[in-house]
Each structure stands twice: as structure tokens, then as C-alpha cells.
Amino acid sequence: MPKQPETSDKLTFVDPSPIARRLLWHLFSIGSRRLAQPDHHQRFEKPGAHLFWVQSGEGELEHEIGRFALRRAKKVWLVDMGKPRTYIPVPGRHLTITGFRFGGPGLEFWHEEIRGDGNAEFMLDDFGFVKQSYNELIRLVRRRPTGWEWQVHVVITNMLGKLLMSRHFLDSPHAELPEPVVRVLNAISANPLRDWKARELAAVGKVSYSGLRALFQKSGQGTVHEHIQRARLDQARLLLADKRLSVKDVAAQLSFSSEFYFSHFFRHHTGMTPTEFRQHLKG
Numbered sequence: 023m024p025k026q027p028e029t030s031d032k033l034t035f036v037d038p039s040p041i042a043r044r045l046l047w048h049l050f051s052i053g054s055r056r057l058a059q060p061d062h063h064q065r066f067e068k069p070g071a072h073l074f075w076v077q078s079g080e081g082e083l084e085h086e087i088g089r090f091a092l093r094r095a096k097k098v099w100l101v102d103m104g105k106p107r108t109y110i111p112v113p114g115r116h117l118t119i120t121g122f123r124f125g126g127p128g129l130e131f132w133h134e135e136i137r138g139d140g141n142a143e144f145m146l147d148d149f150g151f152v153k154q155s156y157n158e159l160i161r162l163v164r165r166r167p168t169g170w171e172w173q174v175h176v177v178i179t180n181m182l183g184k185l186l187m188s189r190h191f192l193d194s195p196h197a198e199l200p201e202p203v204v205r206v207l208n209a210i211s212a213n214p215l216r217d218w219k220a221r222e223l224a225a226v227g228k229v230s231y232s233g234l235r236a237l238f239q240k241s242g243q244g245t246v247h248e249h250i251q252r253a254r255l256d257q258a259r260l261l262l263a264d265k266r267l268s269v270k271d272v273a274a275q276l277s278f279s280s281e282f283y284f285s286h287f288f289r290h291h292t293g294m295t296p297t298e299f300r301q302h303l304k305g
Contacts, residue, residue, distance in 0.1 A: 031055050034163055038125075039171060043303075044263065046175035047126035047182075052159055054120040055109075057081070062108040066294075069302050071129055072101045073181070074121025075152065081111040087142055092117060096149040099142050100185065102133045104294075104302045122159060124178055125303065130259050130292075132182070135191070144185050155181050200237045202227030210250070214257045217277035220246040255291050258284070262296055263303060269296045 033053035042048040050070055054077060055061075080093040086105040101107055103123065111117035136142055146152060155177050162170045162177070186192055199207070206227045210218060223246060224231040238246050254276060261272040273284035288296050 034160070036163055042171040042175070043125070045127065046171060047124055047178040048171060049159065049163060049174055049178075050123040050125060052122035052156075052163060054118055056116055056118045057109055057111050058116050060108055060110045063103070063106065065106050066104055066298065066302050068103045068123065070103050070123050070125035071132070072099075072103055072121060072123050074099055074101075074119045075149075077118040077120045079111055079115055079117040081109065081115075081117040083142075084108040084110060085142060087136070090143050092119070096146050098144050098146060098152060098185070100132070100136060100144065101142055102136075104133075120156070122156070126175075126178075127260065127263060131256070144188050146184060146188055148184070151184060152181065199241050202229045202234060203237050203241055206234065206238075206246070207249075210253050214253055215275050215277070217254075218250050220250065223250075251291070255288070258288055258296075259299070262300055265300070272296065 031053065033051050033055070035051045036049040038048035038050070050068070075098045076092050076094045078094065080091070083090045083092055083099060083101070085101060085107045090099060092099075092109070098121070109117065109119065158177050159174060162174050167173075206223045209223065209226045210216075220234070221231050224234040227234050227237075229237065235246055238244065238249065258272060258276060261267055261275060262269070267275075269285070270281045273281045276284065278284035278287065285295055288294075288299070292299065294302070
């Protein structure tokens with residue numbers, strides 16, 4: 023009997039346009055992989071995220087955030103491609119996974135939410151929607167009608183919306199925020215590049231610093247400092263996605279005194295340097 027191949031790929035690769043890379047959810051590849059042996063991927067080997075499901079067989083996914091059983095079900099997995107991962111078929115059997123690898127502005131925020139939730143696995147009641155969306159993506163990639171990259175963006179957006187709804191992320195009622203907190207959040211959103219200080223934000227909120235700190239914690243917003251740092255980090259990621267800006271330019275726009283201090287800040291919060299982050303964004 024001939025030796026069974028370790029992998030058998032039926033993938034279509036996509037080279038996104040510059041405008042799609044900057045503004046839209048965009049595809050890097052789409053299709054199926056048939057595995058007969060464990061398939062390991064190193065950190066930063068590929069950019070983006072992998073959204074997939076099991077077509078046939080069974081096995082396991084070993085990832086930084088956990089180990090997940092892979093078998094046919096109404097489930098999809100959303101995996102950060104920037105982290106080490108291994109797809110492991112049951113010994114002596116194959117595992118076929120189908121899905122697509124994609125990127126887009128704000129993808130890191132999705133990874134953070136999922137890591138915070140501690141689970142890359144999503145149970146979906148309407149699995150027919152997933153297959154219909156996948157078939158539509160295949161059609162768009164193969165035929166490439168006018169505006170096809172925008173249509174890809176819409177299809178992926180709708181699929182990601184299903185993931186949010188499956189976890190009830192958007193269902194929980196939120197208590198009305200105190201007016202000082204609203205004023206502070208609005209000020210940060212209106213000028214996200216500013217190097218805000220907690221005490222000057224207290225003046226914006228028209229309360230004392232200790233009063234603002236207590237209101238933030240009581241309303242579930244964490245500390246004022248944490249919110250400022252998170253907003254700066256979000257802006258850093260968005261600016262680094264613009265290849266026209268050097269790392270030094272990004273540091274200057276965010277009011278860091280030097281590129282060195284910006285790089286230290288970014289690595290402390292993300293575990294990677296700005297240059298590594300940019301490399302991860304490339305297709």
C-alpha cells in the first residue's frame with residue numbers, strides 16, 4: 023500500500039489589494055487541508071486569523087490559549103495565526119479542515135477578546151449560514167466580479183457577527199454610565215493620539231481625580247490609567263498598519279519622547295515589537 027501523504031491541500035491563495043489590506047477584511051487563502059500527521063506552525067509563520075471547521079475525521083488543535091477537540095459538529099474555530107499551533111489528527115486517521123485565512127484592521131482586538139474569553143471554539147446553531155458564506159467567498163475569489171473585495175468584506179463581517187452573537191457578547195444589558203465617565207470617554211475618542219493624563223481627564227469629567235477613579239471602577243471600565251493605555255495601544259496598532267508611516271513617525275504621533283520608549287511600551291503590552299507586528303500583518 024502506498025504511503026499516505028502527510029498533507030493534501032486544496033487551497034486558493036489570494037493577494038489582497040493595498041486598499042483592501044488597509045480598510046477591509048480580506049482573504050489570504052481559502053479551501054481545505056487533509057492531514058495525516060501532526061501539522062505544526064511556528065509563531066508569526068503566517069499573518070491573520072484562521073476560521074475553520076472539521077470536514078471529516080477528528081483530532082485536536084493545540085494552541086496557546088488551550089487544547090481543543092476537533093470533530094464534525096456545528097462548530098468553528100477562530101485561531102490567531104501569530105501564535106504557535108498544531109493540528110493533530112487521531113493516530114492512523116486523517117483530519118480534513120475547511121475554512122479561510124483572513125486579515126483586516128482591528129483583527130488584534132478580536133484576538134484579545136477571544137483570548138480573554140479563553141476559548142477559540144464557537145458553537146453555531148445555523149451552520150448552514152457558515153457553508154453558504156464559504157461558498158460565496160469561493161465564488162467571489164474565483165470570478166472576481168467588480169467590487170469583489172468589498173463583497174468579501176461584507177461576507178466575513180456577517181460571519182464574525184454570528185460569532186459575536188453565539189457568545190452573547192452583544193446581548194448583555196449595560197448600565198448607563200455616569201456623566202463624568204461619558205465625558206472622559208468622549209474626550210479620549212475625540213483625540214485618541216493625545217498623551218492623556220489621568221488628572222487632566224478628571225478636570226474634563228468635572229470631578230476630582232479620586233472621584234473619577236471610583237466612578238470608572240464602579241462602572242466596570244477598569245482604572246483610568248488602563249483605559250488610557252488601552253486607547254493608546256489601539257491607536258498604535260492602527261497607525262502601524264499604515265505602511266507609509268515609519269515606527270518613528272508612529273511614536274511621534276502618539277507623543278512618545280522616542281522610538282525606543284514607544285517600542286518598549288508596545289512590546290510590554292503585546293509581547294512583540296512594532297516591527298514584528300508589521301511583519302505579522304503582511305500576507
